[in-house]
Amino acid sequence: MVNQFFYPKTIAVIGATADPKKFGNAVTMNLLENKNLQSEIFPINPKSELILGLKSYPSILEIEQKIDLAILLVPAKAVPIVVDQCVEKQVKRIIIISAGFGEINEEGKQLEREMVRKVQEVGSKIIGPNCVGIMNLDIGLNASFVLTPLKGHVSMVTQSGSFGAACLYEMWWQGLGFSKFANLGNMADVNLTNLLEYFKDDKDTEVVCIYLESVIDGRAFYNKMKEVANIKPTVILKGGRTIAGMKSASSHTGSIATDYTSLKAAIKQSGATLCESLMDYITAIKAFSFLPLPKGKRIGILTNSGGSAVLFSDNAEEFGLEIAEFSKDFEEKISPFLIPLVKKVNPLDMIAGADGEAYYNVTKAMLENPEIDIVVPCAVIPTFLEMKPDEHFLGVIKAWNETGRKKPILPIFMSGSLLKHVKGIAEDEKVPIFISPKEAAFAAKVLLDRAKKLQK
């Protein structure tokens, strides 16, 4: 059902314009710029005959072809009239980007209900109003005014459009891309549950993520979340956990923010991954996108920085992980790769002089050790002894590749301004980088939680 929003053959942009200072331009440009998109685009604007090289129509009723998807960017007061035209034209899927409805006042809510009633009578559906739009990168569709992100296997539904944009930028920076993206705005009609249902069965969606503030249909949503989480990693961030946050959320989408305590309990029960900040949310998405699940909670840490491993150990304990004990056999196995000063205990502090070769050998030994489930290669990028800034990371990747990428690795590179030396490699090789001990420990935790859920 929601599917039809994501695979339209014909798209009408109502409020399209050549004026780059209008959202109607941004959406039309986004639709036209991706040359892979096969859909036919129909700009609609009574004031123009030609928009960005395409014939413009005065109204959707003037188009001869059947229209699968209409995107509305007209001022709020004109929206109901245009929706009526869409109903007359039998457009099955409508996205209302325009703001100025339920998020403003009760009158706006009333208008939303009226529009939804009308479209439902002809079996049509509305996304929005007050949203940035949707995307399906699998067919090159960007039906939003946000820039086109990387293509990938993450699908996101978000109540806040600009927060979705923020995630998009952050994920891009981490080398993560989208399959589907949907910002639902005021959720007058299509809601979170509908999107979860769709993502559950969508073959291109491997990781499902949700930013929500209010759940309208409690039980249906919780049941669907559970179904999805049984099949795919499902990452959830809730805005409005506190009274201040709920107040702020209600003002912004016009709906009453859902109580966090009960939502939290439901998420826990469903086995979905709950995050409490943007950074944790991105970290969880990164972990699920790049890494296999661990078989257990025993962690092996190698480092050239004692302090960083200490901090990681703190976070690991706080997150319920376990620092593995090295066996005598394992100590002997790694011995040739270490200088005599190194104590063969976990975390294995190989001291500042450890090079890429040492990282390769020890990472590989840990990946091959059946008593270690998760390997954490931690390094402060050295700027001395003629070491290359990327040799440690390359050593780690080589070891991971040679052992078939079967266990999760969490490379921590504490690098700040030196990050540029390893970032490109991470993207090319599809390996995650974590920039702090806490981030890596959180990634280990969410992977382990999911592994445990699936073992049940």
Add this chain to the structure above:
Amino acid sequence: MVNQFFYPKTIAVIGATADPKKFGNAVTMNLLENKNLQSEIFPINPKSELILGLKSYPSILEIEQKIDLAILLVPAKAVPIVVDQCVEKQVKRIIIISAGFGEINEEGKQLEREMVRKVQEVGSKIIGPNCVGIMNLDIGLNASFVLTPLKGHVSMVTQSGSFGAACLYEMWWQGLGFSKFANLGNMADVNLTNLLEYFKDDKDTEVVCIYLESVIDGRAFYNKMKEVANIKPTVILKGGRTIAGMKSASSHTGSIATDYTSLKAAIKQSGATLCESLMDYITAIKAFSFLPLPKGKRIGILTNSGGSAVLFSDNAEEFGLEIAEFSKDFEEKISPFLIPLVKKVNPLDMIAGADGEAYYNVTKAMLENPEIDIVVPCAVIPTFLEMKPDEHFLGVIKAWNETGRKKPILPIFMSGSLLKHVKGIAEDEKVPIFISPKEAAFAAKVLLDRAKKLQK
């Protein structure tokens, strides 16, 4: 007393070498590369006559001049002999970078005690062993094997050298620089308390930061921390908060990690700023370096992203901050800068179309509003309507400059891959950027905590 380590007129590098694969080379290069350094450098290596263009001496005893500071990079077994020579030469300050002592075993600890006893007899002092060295950027001194950071007003003492390096990279990336830096390694002689004493009175040190795992002289340390925190913002991160972390810390420096509960209580009492992760540590340093203290806890938020402001509101409440109420007067004042759709409530969601001019005007109005103590301009960088990616940030800075930078501003730019568009401006203008709501809220919290402490 510790002062003399940081202002040496003559420096002997024992174990200096032209071989770039040795730490003795890295330290010598770091000393020579900064042309501002007035100190005279004496490389010591019996196997060379000339090192990096300087005359090399077979031993420190062959140098005619008085030596203020000796840096030891010889193998562990040669260290005690070289220390004896330093004592004979009456070198007052000795840094032992070489590892292989107390962090290894009891015999190593015994050796440390013996060396300290000998140098104390002649009134000399040791930093180390097992450290990366020290820096005094005020005179261009980098007596370590870590790269030279930016010059600034932060002074750091760290028990972990590589963690210090990680901070350095991260701070560089944030446009933050050092006055003094000291890694104390095993702390056989000079300890954290000595450095705090020094930073307290050092006129170039404006923000004091400490990474510690073990405190040797409990009461003295706590008293000194309190004295420092009374005068300067003092930021503390403790490695080894948990059993796993303490075990890992003990293995790494050879000393028993200090119990966290009592340390936490002492830090709280002192009014220093306690952090529990690298990122919080850097955030606190950034906040104290760039921003004035607030007069109260009332926050004004302007945003083009509702969801982001919701998340900030959640964090703000969790950190004990308060979202200010707008007065009627203030609503009228900002009205001309907003489109009619915008609800005049705090957080002020100006919606996606808000431009740099709107950010300038509203930020300024909030900075001038006596009922707002802290201003949080939050933006998801827009990529549409021909807006420039830096115009919101420039608007915010203009407003801050025009109002004399009297109130703290916490610009949140959720930008990921687009961060490059504002990062350079932040550095040039000495304005912080926060990349997530939580980071900004933590910064507000630490500033407010300090303001409250000083009001007492």
